[in-house]
Amino acid sequence: MDEQSVRFGxxxxxxxxxxxxxxxxxxxxxxxxxxxxxxxxxxxxxxxxPASTGGIYSLRSQIExxxxxxxxxxxxxxxxxxxxxxxxxxRKGGIEVTGVLHEYxxxxxxLHFEIALDQTYLxxxxxxxxxxxx
Numbered sequence: 001m002d003e004q005s006v007r008f009g010x011x012x013x014x015x016x017x018x019x020x021x022x023x024x025x026x027x028x029x030x031x032x033x034x035x036x037x038x039x040x041x042x043x044x045x046x047x048x049x050p051a052s053t054g055g056i057y058s059l060r061s062q063i064e065x066x067x068x069x070x071x072x073x074x075x076x077x078x079x080x081x082x083x084x085x086x087x088x089x090x091r092k093g094g095i096e097v098t099g100v101l102h103e104y105x106x107x108x109x110x111l112h113f114e115i116a117l118d119q120t121y122l123x124x125x126x127x128x129x130x131x132x133x134x
Contacts, residue, residue: 006128008087008097009115013037015085015097017056019132033083035101035113042101042111048078055079060129063087066095067122080105085113093119 008015018032035042048055055078062074066089074087076099085099097115102108 004128004132006125006132008121008125009036009117013115015099015113015115033101035111037111037113037115040111042103042109044082044101044103046078046082047080047105056129056132057134060126060134063122063126063129067119067126070119082106087117089119095119095121 003018003020005016005018014034014036016034016036018034020030020032030045030047033042033044033046056076059074059076062072066072066074066087070089070093072089075084076086077084082102082105083099085097087095087097089095095117097117098113100110100112102110
């Protein structure tokens with residue numbers, strides 16, 4: 001299977017989750033994370049149990065609810081907490097993605113990031129998550 005990705009953001013400001021293998025519920029899966037924030041860039045390999053409370057399956061349902069209601073927040077915190085981020089939406093449809101990517105599970109060098117989106121990004125994010133099989 002070719003790599004599949006989920007992008008939150010634009011060409012110069014983004015959070016990218018890259019999966020290289022099919023996602024199966026209950027399996028510990030590895031994925032790559034890239035964060036670009038202007039001239040700052042970080043990359044790390046992360047692990048997740050996709051079915052865990054903070055995992056990729058939960059991410060899709062939270063984003064679908066945000067898209068449907070245009071309110072609420074989304075939280076992603078995989079098993080080892082190497083990547084954690086939150087999405088919040090305001091009354092005008094503006095979305096702020098804030099988070100931290102650690103070099104290793106919760107330690108090592110880290111990049112804190114903030115990415116500004118709007119509600120028009122949500123359908124593509126949901127579509128990318130569906131393409132992953134979640």
